[in-house]
Amino acid sequence: MDLLPLWYQYSIIFVFGLLIGSFLNVVLYRYHTGRSLSGSSHCLSCGTSLRWFELVPLFSYVALRGRCRTCGCTVPVRYFLLELATALLFWVVYMQFGMSLLGLLTVALGIALLMITVYDLYHMVIPNELVIAVSVCAVLYVALTQYEYFSWMDLLGNVLAAVGAFSVFGGLWLVSKGRWIGFGDAKLVLPLGFILGPVGAFSFVILSFWVGAAISIVLLCAPRVYHTVTLVWSATTNLLRTCPQQSIVKYNRYLTMKSEVPFAPFMVIAFALVYLWDIQVLELMMAIL
Ligand SMILES: [Zn+2]
Numbered sequence: 001m002d003l004l005p006l007w008y009q010y011s012i013i014f015v016f017g018l019l020i021g022s023f024l025n026v027v028l029y030r031y032h033t034g035r036s037l038s039g040s041s042h043c044l045s046c047g048t049s050l051r052w053f054e055l056v057p058l059f060s061y062v063a064l065r066g067r068c069r070t071c072g073c074t075v076p077v078r079y080f081l082l083e084l085a086t087a088l089l090f091w092v093v094y095m096q097f098g099m100s101l102l103g104l105l106t107v108a109l110g111i112a113l114l115m116i117t118v119y120d121l122y123h124m125v126i127p128n129e130l131v132i133a134v135s136v137c138a139v140l141y142v143a144l145t146q147y148e149y150f151s152w153m154d155l156l157g158n159v160l161a162a163v164g165a166f167s168v169f170g171g172l173w174l175v176s177k178g179r180w181i182g183f184g185d186a187k188l189v190l191p192l193g194f195i196l197g198p199v200g201a202f203s204f205v206i207l208s209f210w211v212g213a214a215i216s217i218v219l220l221c222a223p224r225v226y227h228t229v230t231l232v233w234s235a236t237t238n239l240l241r242t243c244p245q246q247s248i249v250k251y252n253r254y255l256t257m258k259s260e261v262p263f264a265p266f267m268v269i270a271f272a273l274v275y276l277w278d279i280q281v282l283e284l285m286m287a288i289l
Pocket of ligand 1: 043044045046048068069070071072073251
């Protein structure tokens with residue numbers, strides 16, 4: 001692979017990521033509905049089996065403008081976004097780690113975190129199976145990065161980082177009786193803190209709140225903008241005519257101060273910032289001040 005031109009390598013990795021992302025969509029849907037993984041893909045609305053050209057990642061969604069070819073109902077945008085996100089994950093990891101054991105482990109970790117993000121966004125729950133998958137990746141990661149120059153002190157640092165990060169989120173869960181964040185979020189912090197170690201875990205916790213605050217403010221302040229954009233979008237794509245029950249803009253979907261907010265996506269973004277790009281909060285603050 002190293003002998004191929006760089007743009008070619010990245011293209012292969014990107015396309016491979018798209019295929020995996022497409023598969024993850026199927027896995028997530030069938031996991032939630034309890035259906036088996038075998039059998040052909042079909043429209044969730046009319047049940048028509050999808051032809052091969054309706055299953056090309058990204059392109060089918062764009063070409064069919066996010067609608068079923070037979071019944072015209074909208075296909076959830078998460079199908080498109082998860083494919084894109086998985087491809088970007090493969091791409092970034094390949095850039096950072098190349099074809100290595102660490103790269104492979106990072107991809108596995110990233111896939112689990114992407115699935116957690118989607119699941120939490122849609123169902124406000126983090127499946128235990130996925131937290132276990134992240135935990136297995138965490139143990140393998142620490143084993144892989146520390147076995148050469150192993151010291152008990154380093155390992156203790158990672159354990160304390162996990163416990164420290166967990167106590168912050170576990171504490172919030174306890175104090176708020178689960179209203180601010182779920183216990184699933186707190187559980188997820190254990191393996192993530194374990195991977196990052198004390199310095200990284202500190203930045204990760206702070207960044208989670210920063211990312212959460214930034215995104216929440218945007219969502220709180222922008223419902224009117226969102227409302228207008230959705231209306232314009234619906235009108236231009238003619239969704240109102242073909243699929244009335246789905247495109248009626250629901251005001252109650254907007255975020256209010258009382259809304260329950262899925263927190264895992266913020267954590268995943270914060271984790272990626274620290275893990276992939278080594279963003280440190282203290283350095284960031286010193287740069288700003
Ligand atoms: Zn259909």
